[in-house]
Amino acid sequence: MRGLALLSQQGLGRVSSGKLADFVNVNSWQIRKDFSYFGDFGTRGVGYDIANLARQIKKILNLDAGHKTALVGVGNLGSAVLAYPGFGTYGFSITAVFDNDPAKVGKKINNVTVEDISRLDSLVKRQIDLAIIAVPEQAAQAVADLLVMHGIKGILNFSPRRITVPKKIKVITIDIATDLARLPYYIPSS
Amino acid sequence: MRGLALLSQQGLGRVSSGKLADFVNVNSWQIRKDFSYFGDFGTRGVGYDIANLARQIKKILNLDAGHKTALVGVGNLGSAVLAYPGFGTYGFSITAVFDNDPAKVGKKINNVTVEDISRLDSLVKRQIDLAIIAVPEQAAQAVADLLVMHGIKGILNFSPRRITVPKKIKVITIDIATDLARLPYYIPSS
DNA sequence: CTATGTGAATTTATTCACAGCA
DNA sequence: TGCTGTGAATAAATTCACATAG
Numbered sequence: 360m361r362g363l364a365l366l367s368q369q370g371l372g373r374v375s376s377g378k379l380a381d382f383v384n385v386n387s388w389q390i391r392k393d394f395s396y397f398g399d400f401g402t403r404g405v406g407y408d409i410a411n412l413a414r415q416i417k418k419i420l421n422l423d424a425g426h427k428t429a430l431v432g433v434g435n436l437g438s439a440v441l442a443y444p445g446f447g448t449y450g451f452s453i454t455a456v457f458d459n460d461p462a463k464v465g466k467k468i469n470n471v472t473v474e475d476i477s478r479l480d481s482l483v484k485r486q487i488d489l490a491i492i493a494v495p496e497q498a499a500q501a502v503a504d505l506l507v508m509h510g511i512k513g514i515l516n517f518s519p520r521r522i523t524v525p526k527k528i529k530v531i532t533i534d535i536a537t538d539l540a541r542l543p544y545y546i547p548s549s
Numbered sequence: 550m551r552g553l554a555l556l557s558q559q560g561l562g563r564v565s566s567g568k569l570a571d572f573v574n575v576n577s578w579q580i581r582k583d584f585s586y587f588g589d590f591g592t593r594g595v596g597y598d599i600a601n602l603a604r605q606i607k608k609i610l611n612l613d614a615g616h617k618t619a620l621v622g623v624g625n626l627g628s629a630v631l632a633y634p635g636f637g638t639y640g641f642s643i644t645a646v647f648d649n650d651p652a653k654v655g656k657k658i659n660n661v662t663v664e665d666i667s668r669l670d671s672l673v674k675r676q677i678d679l680a681i682i683a684v685p686e687q688a689a690q691a692v693a694d695l696l697v698m699h700g701i702k703g704i705l706n707f708s709p710r711r712i713t714v715p716k717k718i719k720v721i722t723i724d725i726a727t728d729l730a731r732l733p734y735y736i737p738s739s
Numbered sequence: 740c741t742a743t744g745t746g747a748a749t750t751t752a753t754t755c756a757c758a759g760c761a
Numbered sequence: 762t763g764c765t766g767t768g769a770a771t772a773a774a775t776t777c778a779c780a781t782a783g
Binding site for chain 3: 762763764765766767768769770771772773774775776777778779780781782783
């Protein structure tokens, strides 16, 4: 169930077989079970065709629906997200970038021009329905409200502040501190 | 089981009761069940004492063991991590920062001086056993090897590249692209 | 003979309902 | 009377074993 997303990482054409099991560090039957939930797209006695597999996974994750993504906040974190490699693997990239700092508006970063935050109202027209929030925590909720108001359907939130949105909107929060705090739990007290 | 880490977020003294349940968006019995796995530290008819609760959680997560953390890589991502608020909530902060760029070595960022990557050998002496990798993906594995060699026990990895370490070392990988890719799955195809 | 797909068994987590202490 | 702690019931995910297609 969980390994699915990870799998598409090696989307590039490569060998095919249930040995991608140990590539994602799970046992082979987990792969088969997970796949069988969505239908069978493997050939018995042979394995899985990478190209077809990638296509199927994209369909499952709705990645072929052509979702466009906006990034709000071009501080250190925002810049890092923009430069993040691996978005290409999933077939979608960041289409628009917003910030409220006049010094940044108009600049080009990674081939995308930073726009003023007031231009968020163009999201609907541009059919952008995903957004990444990379602003200071004080501003996170306000930005989220704006995004929702302008038709965003899913938000990836980097601020440690919990944001509240209508329950129709899907939010995934990445709290670095929380993840780091989980680490000591697995470490023997020395 | 899962809500535990999230809970310590509001570590600051505050009201006490099972209503922190809806604060973390779970039902009240989940809180109680999760807590009861580690022993009972609530008073019947009253609730939980925040101060004591925070102390207990820290003990469970091994946060009171005084783990020190090093950050490797002071690019956009590294800087963002350094500036990330919320680490204080968990009682630990980043003790050392490393980079291989001579232009950055010696600079002070957020009260921590950037050291050359070759100084990683001082980790053992300084009793640093956690590390955050925020370097370009090509360098991730090499840095991980170095860290392991110098006694790091847990790694928070931001690169989309899968890194391999001895299985005694705990690695938590944060792959922004994967998280973002999960988003469309929950969105109606419109 | 190889590697998939899937029902059945086992283990784990979630939810409920209620007893017990303040 | 209110809120915690916990055993029992329910649901879900893991693991196994094996039939089946290529």
